[in-house]
Amino acid sequence: MPKSWVNLTAGLGADLHLDLTGPGGRRAVLARALRDAVRSGRLAPGTRLPPYRSLAADLGIARNTVADAYAELVAEGWLSARQGSGTRVAHRAEPLAPTRAPAPPVPAARPTHTLLQGQPDAASFPRTAWLAAARRALTAAPHEAFGPGDPRGRPELRRALADYLARTRGVRTDPDRIVICSGFAHALRLLFPAVLPDPLAVESYGLAFHRALLATAGVRTHPLAIDEHGACTGELTAHDDVGAALLTPAHQFPTGVPLHPDRRAEAVNWARATGGYLIEDDYDGEFRYDRRPVGALQGLDPERVLHIGSVSKSLSPALRLGWMVLPARLVDAVLAVKGEREAWAGVTDQLTLAEFLTHGAYDRHIRRMRQRYRRRRDRLIEAVAAHAPQLAVTGIAAGLHAVVEFPGDSAAAEEDSALRAARWQGLALDGLASYRHPEATMPPRHGLVVGHATPSESAFPAALAALCRALPAAP
Missing domain, CATH: 3.90.1150.10 (Aspartate Aminotransferase, domain 1)
Structure with missing residues (x-):
């Protein structure tokens, strides 16, 4: 590197010498030099470091190199970053005597901002409309609703869902083939390994959490390639031992493409020919912005497609409400796994969601x-x-x-x-x-x-x- 003296006037009121020699790339050398300065006490706890643009200019290196070095030291606990107060030497990063071992890293601070996927805007939950629906639902609920829960779910909600899914997603079903669950992960736990066969075909890109859940249940997964037309369903025929496939046809997660009509037909034909099943994760099914949402895959063959949805993205994951639209022959098997009593979805939330759907508040x-x-x-x-x-x-x-x-x-x-x-x-x-x-x-x-x-x-x-x-x- 061309320079080794850094002007830290904004933080120290003096220059600081950094030893920018030794093995490694520029980011590694800079991170090591700053770490040594903190460890030796030449950068005291609370000292504010210059913006990475200024330090990059002083050192004559790329801004991203400095930003990466700062990020590494923040993750290790040597530095802390707060919006509005810049990057500072962490207070726990105490100077160490040469004979002492390095202090353990300090846990990273809670993020100031989040753009993590899979979470709706929690501030937008319709509290007033939900409260009004809850009052109407509880007023009209029969006394038996407050007894032991039916593992199928409340009939009011199953009827409301059958109507809503037919109207908005093209799902073909009746209330007796709908089983209420607490969300997609719960549905997977009910289906595997007791109801559907192992192994399972999945898309090459998807949630690691779901793969881990399946692996814990002893389910092997075979990945299907993804391209601009969604999952390459033609690859299903290459896996003779696969009896089911998990797809996100409306909006592939996370790449964001819909499953091409030809591949939809290809997947259904595979299921019919082999006696297999398709699990449709209706992820983001309601949220299409440039046209009407594509209809559910389940509409092509209700006896070969399991349609699974929830309110986790549309309303809130805190409600813990989802649904499984099942082929008739699988309903009893799923209920046997679920048990005789509803242990997951609360009755009051089920009644409220039914009211919310029926009177148009959900729409x-x-x-x-x-x-x-x-x-x-x-x-x-x-x-x-x-x-x-x-x-x-x-x-x-x-x-x-x-x-x-x-x-x-x-x-x-x-x-x-x-x-x-x-x-x-x-x-x-x-x-x-x-x-x-x-x-x-x-x-x-x-x-x-x-x-x-x-x-x-x-x-x-x-x-x-x-x-x-x-x-x-x-x-």
Whole structure:
């Protein structure tokens, strides 16, 4: 590096010598030099470090190099970063005598901003409408509703769901084939390993949590490649031992593409020919912004497709309410696993959701949130275009998240660098690589999975600004 003296006037009122020699790249050398300065006491606890742009200018190196070094030291506990107060030497990073072992890392501070996927705007929960629905539902509820719960779920909710799903998602069913659960993860626990066969075909990109849940149940998973048309369902015929496939046809998670009509038919034909089943995770099914939502896969064959949905994204994950629309032959098997009493979904919430659906409050809430999330997605696209025009926001105009994809040979390194920079900004964010199935054979893709729905309206601008500061600079 061309320089080793740094002007820290903003923090110390004096210059500081950093030893920028030794093995490793520029980021590693700089991080080691700052760490040594803290350890020796030359940088005292609470000392404010210069902005990474200033330090980069002083040292004659790239800004991202300094940002990455800061992020590494924040993660290790040597530094702390707070919005509005800059980056400082952590108070727990005490100077150490040369003969003492290094102090253990200090846990990273809670993020200031979050753009994690899978969470709706909690501040937008329709409290007034939900309370009104709860009052009406409890007033009209029969006395037996407050006795032991039916594992199928309350009949009021199953009837309301049958009507709603037929009207909005094209689902073909009746209330007797709907089983209430607490969400998609609960549905997987009910289905595997007792009801559906092992192994299971899954999409090459998906939630690691779901893969871990299946692995805990002893279920093997075979990944299907993903491209611009969704899951490559033609690969199902290559797995003779697979008896079921888990798909996100409305809006593939996390890449954001719908399953092509030809592949929908291909998947259903495979299930019919083999006697297998398709599990439809109706993720983000209601939130399509550029056109009417694509109908559910279940409508093509109700005896071969299990349709699973929940209110986790549309209302709140705190409600713990979901549903399984099952082939007739699987209902009793699922109920046998669930048990004789409802132990998961509370009766009052079930009655309230039934009222919420029946009287149109759910539709009104979905329309309102669809407009809000669409505006946020548009703002995200505009911000990325302005700050990093070499990047693209991929996937259809739908859902509660978007993917900012990194192209080229350096995509993996850029994803790592952007995530480190985001941590330094106090921004919680996921990288696309973390969603890839460990046995996937398709070429890896890299980028950022941005949950634009998560912050409140007031917090979204600051979170978006932090994201833009973490993006790779335009060439």
